[in-house]
Amino acid sequence: GQNIDQPTEMTATEGAIVQINCTYQTSGFNGLFWYQQHAGEAPTFLSYNVLDGLEEKGRFSSFLSRSKGYSYLLLKELQMKDSASYLCAVRDRWQAGTALIFGKGTTLSVSS
Amino acid sequence: GAVVSQHPSWVICKSGTSVKIECRSLDFQATTMFWYRQFPKQSLMLMATSNEGSKATYEQGVEKDKFLINHASLTLSTLTVTSAHPEDSSFYICSATPRQPNEKLFFGSGTQLSVL
Numbered sequence: 555g556q557n558i559d560q561p562t563e564m565t566a567t568e569g570a571i572v573q574i575n576c577t578y579q580t581s582g583f584n585g586l587f588w589y590q591q592h593a594g595e596a597p598t599f600l601s602y603n604v605l606d607g608l609e610e611k612g613r614f615s616s617f618l619s620r621s622k623g624y625s626y627l628l629l630k631e632l633q634m635k636d637s638a639s640y641l642c643a644v645r646d647r648w649q650a651g652t653a654l655i656f657g658k659g660t661t662l663s664v665s666s
Numbered sequence: 667g668a669v670v671s672q673h674p675s676w677v678i679c680k681s682g683t684s685v686k687i688e689c690r691s692l693d694f695q696a697t698t699m700f701w702y703r704q705f706p707k708q709s710l711m712l713m714a715t716s717n718e719g720s721k722a723t724y725e726q727g728v729e730k731d732k733f734l735i736n737h738a739s740l741t742l743s744t745l746t747v748t749s750a751h752p753e754d755s756s757f758y759i760c761s762a763t764p765r766q767p768n769e770k771l772f773f774g775s776g777t778q779l780s781v782l
Contacts, residue, residue, distance in 0.1 A: 587770075596672075596759055596773040597710070641709060653700045653761075654771055658709040 556580045558657035560642050565663045566632050574627045574660045576642035587654060588616050588627045589641040597641055601627065629662075637664045669693055670762050672774025679750055680782055687745045687777045689760030695740035696762035700771070701733075704757040716743040750781040 557579045566572040578586070585604040589597035603609055603618035603625060615628040629636055639661050643654040669692040679685050689699055697718050702710040714735050715723040722735035732754075734746040743762075747754055760774040 594757070594776070594778065596776045598773075599770050602770065653712050653715055655712070656702075656709045661707075 556644075556646065556655050558642055558644060558655060560640075560657045560660045562658065563661045563663070565665065568632055568634060568664060568666050570632050571628065571630050572632060572662065574629070574640050574642075574662070576625045576627070576657060578623050578625070578642070578644050578657075580644050580646045580655060582646040583620060583644065584647055584652070585645045586616075586618055586625045587643040587645070588614075588625075589643060591639045591641055591659065593639075600640075632664050634664050634666065637662060670696075670760065670772045670774045672760050672777060674777055675775060676778040676780070678780045678782065681751055682749055685747045685750055685779060687747075687758055687760070687779075689743045689745070689762070689774050691741045691762045691772075694762075694764045696743075696764065697740065699737060699743040699760055699762045701735065701743075701745050702759045702761065704759060704776075710759060713745075747779065750779070752781045755779055755781045 560576045587602050588600040590600050591597040600614055601616035603616050606618055608617045613630045618625045639659040641659045642657040645652050645654050671690045671692050673688045677685055699716040701713045703713050704710050712725050713728045716735045716737040718737045718740050724730045732748055737743040757776050757778050759776045761771040
């Protein structure tokens with residue numbers, strides 16, 4: 555079956571760096587996504603990895619290892635507004651009209 | 667970037683009534699739209715895949731007669747929760763992709779449904 559695991563909760567302080575891990579076991583693989591979601595709102599796209607390695611975008615970076623079925627999202631210079639849920643999602647095939655499979659999300663709390 | 671509009675943002679209804687939620691892609695044509703449901707502190711669970719001009723594909727455990735999906739055009743899909751009950755109270759989110767395979771799903775703003 556399809557399975558995506560990530561920690562349920564994490565805490566950190568302003569200005570710090572936090573790494574949110576995600577492991578997946580899916581029938582196929584065609585991309586891993588990270589989304590940010592604030593309570594009561596729709597998810598917003600953060601990053602996308604389809605090849606191994608690190609993708610950097612401002613304060614956020616995402617890493618992928620396909621052989622290990624592993625990804626992480628790295629958040630630098632944390633701000634209070636980064637308190638949110640972070641969702642790891644996998645697309646299991648290359649085809650238009652393929653839904654994403656989501657993990658349960660990691661709730662990040664940033665304190666001052 | 668692409669925009670997906672979802673309406674209404676929230677709705678409160680009495681048990682036994684039906685509720686319709688609309689999802690529109692505003693600046694692209696979406697052959698396929700997806701409907702997700704999210705309970706508090708849970709992840710997004712795919713309910714169904716909505717294909718323009720054909721019947722929706724429902725995930726296991728989702729009642730097709732209860733959650734009616736209509737995808738009448740390339741820019742509009744609707745989800746109707748029929749005979750809603752309190753256990754149907756949830757956050758419903760639609761998403762869409764343009765015709766070509768794309769690296770992103772674009773999400774609507776979500777609909778919080780509360781059934782009394």
